[in-house]
Amino acid sequence: KVEFKPKTDVKGLIVKNGTVEGVETVNGEKFFGKYVIVAPSRSGAEWLQSEAQALGLKTLNNPIDVGLRVEVLASVMEDLTSVLYEPKLIYYSKSFDDQLRTFCVAPYGEVITESYNGVLTVNGESYAERKTENTNFAILVSTAFTEPFKEPIAYGKYLARLSNLLSGGVMIQRLGDLESGRRSTHERIARSVVSPTLKNATPGDLSFVLPYRYLADIREMLHALDKIAPGIHSRDTLLYGIEVKFYSSRLQLSNCLETKIHNLFTNGDGGGVTRGLVQASASGVIVAREIIKREKPKA
Numbered sequence: 001k002v003e004f005k006p007k008t009d010v011k012g013l014i015v016k017n018g019t020v021e022g023v024e025t026v027n028g029e030k031f032f033g034k035y036v037i038v039a040p041s042r043s044g045a046e047w048l049q050s051e052a053q054a055l056g057l058k059t060l061n062n063p064i065d066v067g068l069r070v071e072v073l074a075s076v077m078e079d080l081t082s083v084l085y086e087p088k089l090i091y092y093s094k095s096f097d098d099q100l101r102t103f104c105v106a107p108y109g110e111v112i113t114e115s116y117n118g119v120l121t122v123n124g125e126s127y128a129e130r131k132t133e134n135t136n137f138a139i140l141v142s143t144a145f146t147e148p149f150k151e152p153i154a155y156g157k158y159l160a161r162l163s164n165l166l167s168g169g170v171m172i173q174r175l176g177d178l179e180s181g182r183r184s185t186h187e188r189i190a191r192s193v194v195s196p197t198l199k200n201a202t203p204g205d206l207s208f209v210l211p212y213r214y215l216a217d218i219r220e221m222l223h224a225l226d227k228i229a230p231g232i233h234s235r236d237t238l239l240y241g242i243e244v245k246f247y248s249s250r251l252q253l254s255n256c257l258e259t260k261i262h263n264l265f266t267n268g269d270g271g272g273v274t275r276g277l278v279q280a281s282a283s284g285v286i287v288a289r290e291i292i293k294r295e296k297p298k299a
C-alpha cells in the first residue's frame with residue numbers, strides 16, 4: 001500500500017545510532033520507516049543542507065549556475081530548434097575561461113518567474129496548447145567556489161535579491177541598451193522587435209545586478225551564438241535577470257546514493273546529483289533498485 005501526503009512539509013529526519021528511522025513533519029507528526037529517500041529538489045536544497053549539518057553529514061560544493069534568460073524571435077532559433085528541441089550549447093569564455101551553457105530552451109515559449117522562499121528568479125516554459133512568436137533560453141555561467149566559501153545557495157539568492165531590490169521583481173533589458181551602457185525603459189522595450197512574453201518584468205540595467213565577470217562572459221557567448229543563429233546578438237534581443245540554479249550543495253554519497261547514515265538516501269536536484277528531469281528520474285531508479293536488493297531474501 002502506498003500513501004501520499006501532499007502539502008506536508010518535512011521538518012526533520014529521525015536518526016538513531018547512525019541509522020535513519022523516519023521523518024517528522026512541521027506539524028509534529030512522525031512517520032517511521034526502514035528506508036528514507038529525501039528528494040526535496042532545488043527549493044528544498046537549503047533545508048537539506050541545514051539538516052545535513054545538524055546530522056554531521058559532509059557536504060561538497062557543486063558549481064553554482066548564474067545567468068540570464070535570453071528572448072529572441074523564434075525564427076532566429078528555428079534552424080536549431082526545428083532539428084533539436086533543446087540544443088545544449090557549451091562555450092568557454094576568452095576573458096575568464098569560464099564554462100557557459102544554454103539551458104532549458106523554450107521554443108515558441110514564454111518567460112516565467114519562479115519564487116524560492118520569496119526570492120524571484122526567471123525561467124522559461126513552452127506549452128503544447130499555445131505558442132508565442134518567441135523562443136527563450138538561459139545562458140548560465142558555472143562557478144566552482146573554493147575554500148573558505150561554503151554557501152553557494154546564499155550567494156545565488158543574494159544576486160537574485162539584488163535584482164528584486166532594484167526592479168521590484170524581475171528586470172528586463174534590451175541587449176542594445178546594455179551594450180550602450182544605458183538602462184532600458186518601457187518606451188525602449190515597446191520599440192523592440194521582440195515583444196516580451198513576461199509582461200511584468202521591469203525595464204532596468206542588468207549591469208547593476210550581475211557581477212562584471214558574468215556579464216562579460218554572457219556577452220561573449222551571445223556574440224559566439226550569433227555565428228550559428230544569426231540575430232541572437234541583436235540590439236532587440238531581450239535579457240531577463242536573473243536566472244540561478246540552486247542545486248549547489250551535494251551530500252557525500254555512495255554509488256547507490258546512500259548518505260553516511262544507514263538507509264538514508266537522497267536523489268534528484270535537491271541532493272545535488274542531478275540537474276534535469278531525466279537524470280532525476282534515473283537517480284530514483286538507482287535508489288529503488290538498491291532498496292529492492294536489500295529487501296530480497298538471502299538465498
Ligand SMILES: Cc1cc2nc3c(=O)[nH]c(=O)nc-3n(C[C@H](O)[C@H](O)[C@H](O)COP(=O)(O)OP(=O)(O)OC[C@H]3O[C@@H](n4cnc5c(N)ncnc54)[C@H](O)[C@@H]3O)c2cc1C
Nearest residue numbers: 008009010039040041044104123268269270275276277280
Ligand atoms: C519552470 C521549470 C522548467 C524546467 N524545465 C526543464 C526542462 O525543460 N528540462 C529538464 O530536464 N528539466 C527542467 N526543469 C527541471 C526539472 O523540473 C527538475 O530537474 C526535476 O523536476 C527534479 O526532480 P526532483 O525529483 O529532484 O524534484 P521535484 O520534481 O521538484 O520534486 C521535489 C518535491 O519535494 C517537495 N519538497 C521540498 N522540500 C520539502 C520538504 N521539506 N518537505 C516535503 N516536501 C518537500 C517539493 O515541493 C517538490 O514537490 C525545469 C524546472 C522548472 C521549475
